[in-house]
Amino acid sequence: MDHHDITLGFATDGFAPFKKRKHTAWILLIFNYNLPLDQHFQKDNILCAGIIPGPKKPWDTDSFIYLLIQELLELADGVSTYDALSSSLFALHAYVITGFGDIPTVSMLMHMKGHNGSCPCRMCEIQGIGILDLQNRTLYMPLSRRDHPKPMDVIEYHLARLPLHSHDSFMAQAKSVLSAPTEIQ
Amino acid sequence: MTHQHFCDSGQSSILDYDLDVLRPFAMKIRNNLTASAFNEMAYNFSKAGMENLARTRSHVWFLSRFEPVVFVCCINLCICYTGKYANLNECPKCKTSCLDKSGQARCTFSYMPLIPHLHVLMSNRTYTTCLQYHANEHTKTSTRMPGMMTDIFDGLHYHLLLGEHVVVGD
Numbered sequence: 001m002d003h004h005d006i007t008l009g010f011a012t013d014g015f016a017p018f019k020k021r022k023h024t025a026w027i028l029l030i031f032n033y034n035l036p037l038d039q040h041f042q043k044d045n046i047l048c049a050g051i052i053p054g055p056k057k058p059w060d061t062d063s064f065i066y067l068l069i070q071e072l073l074e075l076a077d078g079v080s081t082y083d084a085l086s087s088s089l090f091a092l093h094a095y096v097i098t099g100f101g102d103i104p105t106v107s108m109l110m111h112m113k114g115h116n117g118s119c120p121c122r123m124c125e126i127q128g129i130g131i132l133d134l135q136n137r138t139l140y141m142p143l144s145r146r147d148h149p150k151p152m153d154v155i156e157y158h159l160a161r162l163p164l165h166s167h168d169s170f171m172a173q174a175k176s177v178l179s180a181p182t183e184i185q
Numbered sequence: 186m187t188h189q190h191f192c193d194s195g196q197s198s199i200l201d202y203d204l205d206v207l208r209p210f211a212m213k214i215r216n217n218l219t220a221s222a223f224n225e226m227a228y229n230f231s232k233a234g235m236e237n238l239a240r241t242r243s244h245v246w247f248l249s250r251f252e253p254v255v256f257v258c259c260i261n262l263c264i265c266y267t268g269k270y271a272n273l274n275e276c277p278k279c280k281t282s283c284l285d286k287s288g289q290a291r292c293t294f295s296y297m298p299l300i301p302h303l304h305v306l307m308s309n310r311t312y313t314t315c316l317q318y319h320a321n322e323h324t325k326t327s328t329r330m331p332g333m334m335t336d337i338f339d340g341l342h343y344h345l346l347l348g349e350h351v352v353v354g355d
Binding site: 009033039048068092 | 253254256258259261262263264265266267268269270278292293294295296297298299300302303304307308309310312313314315316317318319320321335336337338343346351
């Protein structure tokens with residue numbers, strides 16, 4: 001890695017600007033990880049790439065971050081920039097090394113179902129189970145399913161050996177979603 | 186390290202006159218002053234040389250040359266008309282038109298370009314000195330304490346990826 005290279009982090013989150021938390025706007029933030037540790041997340045050092053206006057959650061977030069992605073591709077190739085320290089031009093490379101956010105945000109960016117899906121976690125393939133005799137459709141993710149009356153594929157998950165998602169399993173799922181005959185499936 | 190710190194570090198070429206315009210503007214931004222409050226202040230302090238909001242804004246634009254890129258987006262926030270949607274006039278999700286009867290955009294999304302932002306930051310000597318942390322300081326600390334997580338750069342995945350080349354357009 002060249003000492004000029006910049007490592008960036010990308011995060012987005014929805015926020016409700018008004019007291020009645022009905023409307024949300026979405027902010028796109030860029031962090032510079034080359035700065036000293038204590039200054040990564042200082043307000044003055046956060047770059048705001050844009051605010052997706054509310055009042056609703058965007059249907060296709062990709063079209064909003066498209067411009068950012070285009071610029072990041074350009075930065076990966078290198079952009080001619082003036083360096084104040086050496087008073088010369090150099091090719092500035094910047095790479096996003098991490099993207100983060102809470103569950104609704106990441107599920108929006110990754111086109112997942114979110115925290116109420118049957119497989120809500122972005123990291124592992126743990127299945128959610130419902131309470132049988134209630135009209136409640138909330139799903140829970142206990143590690144042990146021994147006492148649940150419904151037969152399960154997995155009786156118990158071990159914390160140290162959770163079935164993690166891999167890039168290939170994500171891509172396989174995305175393909176099966178794309179080829180699903182109806183929208184609900 | 187604040188922006189004020191960057192400005193006052195002695196190497197900036199911002200003139201006193203510019204600072205007189207920038208300070209009230211920074212105050213407006215920090216304290217969420219309304220446009221009318223700002224203009225009223227400008228009226229009351231006109232003898233002290235305070236400019237109204239429109240003049241202040243254009244002065245700030247002249248100094249920064251930083252402009253957001255405005256894109257048309259769907260009125261229901263379904264899509265932004267970029268990329269594969271760039272040539273559409275109607276939202277594919279909710280079938281609403283992107284322009285109103287007079288041809289104006291019904292809703293816009295302002296994108297703040299990253300590259301000009303980085304250009305300006307990299308030409309600031311104080312900021313670029315801070316950026317050297319990753320190249321110089323961090324490597325020192327991690328050799329001092331092997332196996333210890335002090336930073337995102339100590340992660341195993343990051344170190345594995347360091348040996349690889351970035352491939353654009355997979």
